[in-house]
Amino acid sequence: MDEGTGMTSTAAMIDDLREKIIADPDVILEDRDVMRALIAAGESGLGNNIVDLRGIALERLESRLDRLEDTHRSVIAAAYENLAGTNQVHRALLRLLDPTDFASFLRDLGGEVAEILRVDAARLVLETVSDEDRKDVAQLEKVLVTAEPGFIDSYLTQGRNVPVRQVVLRQVQPDTDVIYGETRDWIRSEACLKLDFGPGRLPGMLVLGAEDPHQFKPTQGTDLLAFFAGVFERVMRRWLA
Secondary structure: OOHHHHHHHHHHHHHHHHHHHHHOOHHHHOOHHHHHHHHHHHHOOOOHHHHHHHHHHHHHHHHHHHHHHHHHHHHHHHHHHHHHHHHHHHHHHHHHOOOOOHHHHHHHHHHHHHHHOOOOEEEEEEEOOOHHHHHHHHOOOOOEEEEOOOHHHHHHHOOOOOOOOOEEEEEOOOOOOOOOHHHHHHOOEEEEEEEOOOOOOOOEEEEEEEOOOOOOOOOOOOHHHHHHHHHHHHHHHHHHO
């Protein structure tokens, strides 16, 4: 191979490499070893263009750092929100353990407990087969609602043939006053917690209603509310006993 042929071949290789880099510069910019070699060459004064490449690399690193910081802020914000929610649930449960009679328990549920949880309505639904039980319970507090067997599952599933979940979060516009009574006109979202009172007993349900349509949504986590429901149903078993 003569010198002219060698130079032509080298020029062709350089042109081919140049076209590949122009077509996909990330091949160079994402390769740490190549970038280190180019930066080292730039520091040796082998060309001004090398400094430009280092600038591009730094810009990319800064962009990644910004995205990482955004992610960290989101994680921290979520952690604080989760901590605040945990504190709310703990405070509400401690308040529910204070009453020494069932009437006080119901008043606290519809009052201080609802305020701690920042909801606009709290309703405890109990299924019963006795008309007399429904009349007696109705005299206790407006927070307590009685219903016929099967009502709770139907309310949770909205009449659809789907599995019944322990916690249901949804945006809602009640078309009946069975749960909320006169307040139904301004309830726009709710959390429904199904309660298990033990073998041989009909289920119950705790409903937390909010005027804010975004307070409860299906996309939200349910772990804290599931824990709240678990403790609440155990407290209720004490009263039902």
